[in-house]
Amino acid sequence: MAIETRKQIHTPLCSLLGCEVPILLAGMGGVARWELAAAVANAGGFPALGMVRESPELIASEVKAMQAATDRPFAVNLIPAATDTALLDAQINQCFELGITAFSFFWDVLPDVVARIKNEGALVLHQVGTAEQAQRAEDAGADVIIAQGIEAGGHVHGRTGSFALAETILQRTKLPLVVSGGISTGKGLASALELGAQAVQCGTAFLATYESFAHADHKQRVVDADGDDTVLTDIFVLNWPKGAAVRVIANSITDTLGGVLLGHDPDKLPRDPIAWDDGQERYRFSTDSPLRTTTGDLEAMPNYAGQGAGLIRNVVSAGTRIEQMVTEAVACFDGGCASSKSVET
Incomplete structure (x- = not known):
């Protein structure tokens, strides 16, 4: 895809994260391993390795494989509130030893953990399910807020739709906002950017790719659903x-x-x-x-699977998924179905 085309949807968050297009890979535990994360990174997106409650040894193996497969930036996804304190400490130590410079967190906000990451100079992306948790994440020092709606697959923390939640949070924060939940197409990406968000995060759309570590039966169930x-x-x-x-x-x-x-x-x-x-x-x-x-x-x-599963009709490569989303989003903007007010110029 032409670089100029991608620049049409390049947002300030892309510059902060070091990616080409405003599409994030959710840190799905078990599924978002290095192969999928590297494919998303090499296709221009920003991935999170799903290392929820995994051992430091597996984190080391996955990160090293990731670093061998791409020189592009990525985050490691951890869930402090659902992880034993000793294991979490070991996970974070391992990540810093490996040179990780971005972390993606989810569930309840633990200010001490966020502060620890920030004190080391790393970025914190925090996924939340309510406006109150978004405020807590911002107060704790998070750099990016990911607004997860009830449409999302996997663990869901809030009970509000993704776009309604995102709009509420946008009224209260100056931090870059990412919309997550039910987004599988370029039209969803265009709608999020039109709302004022700076990116989308996708899980289900990337679960149904060749590179994801999900079982083939799971991928087919997503396609059929x-x-x-x-x-x-x-x-x-x-x-x-x-x-x-x-x-x-x-x-x-x-x-x-x-x-x-x-x-x-x-x-x-x-x-x-x-x-x-x-x-x-x-x-x-x-x-x-x-x-x-x-x-x-x-x-x-x-x-x-999220409610966006109905828009996924085949298993493709992660690169193809991103290319399809970007092409459709740009076409949407060019066709006048959305404006590009949040796009970086």
Whole structure:
């Protein structure tokens, strides 16, 4: 794609992050490994390696593979509020030893953790689900706010639509804002930029790519699904705090809930192994999704997908996904369906 075309949607955030186009890869645990992150970076986007609760050893392996595959910048995604304190400390130490200069956080804002990252001179991108959490992230020193709407796949922290939440936060902050949740196309990107955001973050759109570490069955379920095939539930809550809801494609587990999708207590759920990942047990009701290395009852596992799944009709490379989104967004601007008021000149 011509450089001039990409410049049409280049925003100030792109300059801050060192990417060409305002498309971020969500740090999906298990799925956003180095192969996908490198593909997104090499295609001009800004990726986050999904290292939620992973060991320092795996972080080192993934980061080194990433650094060998691309010389472009990226972030490491961690979730401080859902990670044991000792492990989180070891993760951050490992990241700094490897030269990581950007971190992507999610869930509750922990000011001490943000301050630690900022004291080392690194960037903090903080994903939030409410305007109040956005203010807490800004007060703690975050550099970028990611507004995640209820349409998003995977763990969902808030209950407001992505664009409504983004507009509310934009009225309260001067920080660069990224819209996340239900965005799979260039039209969604154009709409976010028109709103005043400086980028979008995509998860489901990149899960359904050749490079993602998701199982082929999961990718195909995303392709086959429509947005209304997804449900928000906290039945898949083992390994996370009580009440942590996720958006998944409905399956045999959610079908048995009789419409009671929320309000499940992880302490009352059994630990029955239904799948295995490199010999490690994966329990029914856990948050573990099926990966390339997973065997067992894949259908009963959480197959994460956002409401934008209905706009994804095939599995392609991450580079193709980005090219399609950029081309469509630029066409939208050129065709007069949106203005480019937030685009850097």
